[in-house]
Amino acid sequence: MKIVLGDIPKPFDNALTACRSYFWLAAFFSALVNILYLAPTIYMMQVYDRVVPTSGVLTLLWLTVLVCIALATLAALDAMRSRIMTRAALRLDNLLAGEILDRLMIRKRLTPGEPSTAQAMRDFDALRTALAGPAAIALMDVPWTPIYLIVAFMIHPLLGGLIIVGGCVLTGLALANASSTRKGARESHRATANAHAAHDAAVGMSEVVRALGMRRAMVARQLETRTQALEGGVEAQLTGSRYTAFVKFSRMALQSLALGAAAWLAVSGQISVGAIIAGSVLLSRALQPIEQTVGVWPTIVQARQALGVLKTLLTNTEPLVRDTLILPPPEGYVELANVSVRNPEGTAFLLHSVSLWLVPGDILGVIGPSGAGKSTLSRVVAGALAPDGGHIRIDEASYADWDPEALARHIGYLPQDSSLMAGTISENISRFAGDLDGDQEAIDRKVVAAAEMAGAHQMILHLPGGYNAMLDAGGKGLSGGQAQRIALARALYGDPRILILDEPSAALDAEGELALRNAMDAAKARGAAILIVAHRSSVLRNVDRLAVLNSGTIERQGPQADIRAALAAVGAGDNVVNMKPR
Known part of the structure; x- marks a missing residue:
């Protein structure tokens, strides 16, 4: 997580360390989940290679029971992983929300680059969601892609090579997506924060606004501010959606290519018939974490921006939270x-x-x-x-x-x-x-x-x-x-x-x-x-x-x-x- 978010301020580093057991347990469950995802592939291979040629109904029954048990275990582990990450999010909130609010209130002046209270807490919620939500789970699945790669190489090197090519293509698209949306997302984040602050201020003075007949004028002004804030975000989303479409097309094309390559290998007698479907499923599953990471990348970018804002706050207020000697009550001079x-x-x-x-x-x-x-x-x-x-x-x-x-x-x-x-x-x-x-x-x-x-x-x-x-x-x-x-x-x-x-x-x-x-x-x-x-x-x-x-x-x-x-x-x-x- 630190690799993705970059330099982390000390309070966040301490909180992540305190939540380490949650993340390690979730990572362990991620390993089990990804191993169990091989069950449908093995089931297909056994059905096509053993059951169909021998008409083994009893074998089919036991294989079906076993794959159902494996899938039920997979679902239970996936649910447990989500619960663990939810607990981690609550733990992070308990450890950091008070610290951030205290740092916001201890400031005796608002220096440039520091957030307002509402903005800081919104940024913290965005960061907490990224650290303990779907984005974190997607990143936990990426390291287990080699499992499917190894199994694909065991079936045939050509299938493994296709997975490597597909992974490189999707990774390149993910990096291009990050590069093209970084600036727009950063500007949109800043503009949105300013717009929210302006909206809060206008609503807080609604009585004066109504009394002076400024309601429609203020609504028009706030809508203009909101439009300006949304323009950068919309552009970043449109760019991201194009890359997401490219990623989805690439994965489906590679999956079909894997199916065709496996069929050619089966026709030439290099693999079994069951391996045809298995090869396509393996490639799809191997590339799915990368595709998911591309999909949640805007959340990761938003989390990095939120961390940057909060880092400025924590760094600027660090001298104000030092321990001080307890002095006697003053006389009042x-x-x-x-x-x-x-x-x-x-x-x-x-x-x-x-x-x-x-x-x-x-x-x-x-x-x-x-x-x-x-x-x-x-x-x-x-x-x-x-x-x-x-x-x-x-x-x-x-x-x-x-x-x-x-x-x-x-x-x-x-x-x-x-x-x-x-x-x-x-x-x-x-x-x-x-x-x-x-x-x-x-x-x-x-x-x-x-x-x-x-x-x-x-x-x-x-x-x-x-x-x-x-x-x-x-x-x-x-x-x-x-x-x-x-x-x-x-x-x-x-x-x-x-x-x-x-x-x-x-x-x-x-x-x-x-x-x-x-x-x-x-x-x-x-x-x-x-x-x-x-x-x-x-x-x-x-x-x-x-x-x-x-x-x-x-x-x-x-x-x-x-x-x-x-x-x-x-x-x-x-x-x-x-x-x-x-």
């Missing part, structure tokens, strides 16, 4: 030193040489015009986005020195959109801690405490189902303010030492904004370091320091009173939204 972040294309800076610090028991407010980089800054401080340059330290230790999961337990992050996930309200607030087999009673206590701190406890109790109310992805079914307050409770879960709030009041009413300010005061009182990005001056009343961000750089920072005085002096005042870029 955070320092950003000359932090820079580029846009995904790498053509411009979203943040450039940003330096600031967070102090326990202190609130830092970040203000600036739209597009200044405030949300990017909050993502970097929260550990959601890795910077391209500079350093981020917490209590003198680099973020990179921490296990990401361990560090995240000490950080509360509220993004601009609530980013609630499918599950109950309680599960969302607890960050799905119950799925890790934690103490459910302790989790429930912390969930209620976080909701009370966010001022959301009574609101949740009045919802149908309360804390057990089931939410759809994105918090559908809740108002924007309700989703924002539940997301705030999630950020406060577990009393994190660092609290990052990105536009937390955007969807809140006066009551929700009051609850937000109270939650910030409570977090400050227990010694949490807080960073808040906001446009509303009312939310920034109780901040200790202000940082003004403009065009990705810090223009000024310091005590709130000093910064407001400086802004008033240049005419910006509280209207930070309309600050003019330098």
Whole structure:
């Protein structure tokens, strides 16, 4: 299998090694199956050479019983082989699906060439199907072709020679098929992945699409994208179908040629009459695995492409899964030193040489015009986005020195959109801690405490189902303010030492904004370091320091009173939204 797929990344190599017993057992059954495929050939030879000349009815009866037993055993072994490969597929899924999902989620940015989550899992399913499906079984049958070749040579060298010629012809066609379809299949695979991503994004925004009357336009656009994606695949399939037809024609022509050659040998007295049919059957069976391999070659090509995509993912994320030392809980001192972040294309800076610090028991407010980089800054401080340059330290230790999961337990992050996930309200607030087999009673206590701190406890109790109310992805079914307050409770879960709030009041009413300010005061009182990005001056009343961000750089920072005085002096005042870029 490694010969067919090429260079295999370490996690896949380990998984294949763990499944080695399945593949060896399937290969052993393949040997028995291919040996038993000789039974019909032997039966034909015996019937024509022994039964017919002697009218041996009893011999015919026993031969028929024996061949039926052989064929029943063959069918049972073939079924067992399929079951074994199915078990191997399940084993591969158990070993690799979690690893791939973990690598997808551990990425702090999507680098060029890496797949989306949906694409990666589709590629993995394609690879798993190839490794443990009909393609693998066809490849397991190919090595046993010499069995039929040896038996054919035992009957007569001419028949064996025909099998060799036929094998060379079919192998040449298979290689030509692989060469001619490789480029088109690769481009089709990439285009199809992009089309699926575009379809998912469009369907995910279907409410906005309907409200703005863009439904037909988006359908037309998606159909055009789908057509472009299918063109390369269709061309590859048409090319492959031509080669498949050539292979089938060649095999049938060679089979007929073998029958004619055997008849000529029988007429000249070099072989028996029974060997005429046997020779044709042997050639057909010897070439069948090669023909099957040509038929499943698109699956093999797709598996190689999928492996290439997954290899890029696994290679790029390998440094992120190293073992880290368990550090003590942080006090909450955070320092950003000359932090820079580029846009995904790498053509411009979203943040450039940003330096600031967070102090326990202190609130830092970040203000600036739209597009200044405030949300990017909050993502970097929260550990959601890795910077391209500079350093981020917490209590003198680099973020990179921490296990990401361990560090995240000490950080509360509220993004601009609530980013609630499918599950109950309680599960969302607890960050799905119950799925890790934690103490459910302790989790429930912390969930209620976080909701009370966010001022959301009574609101949740009045919802149908309360804390057990089931939410759809994105918090559908809740108002924007309700989703924002539940997301705030999630950020406060577990009393994190660092609290990052990105536009937390955007969807809140006066009551929700009051609850937000109270939650910030409570977090400050227990010694949490807080960073808040906001446009509303009312939310920034109780901040200790202000940082003004403009065009990705810090223009000024310091005590709130000093910064407001400086802004008033240049005419910006509280209207930070309309600050003019330098």
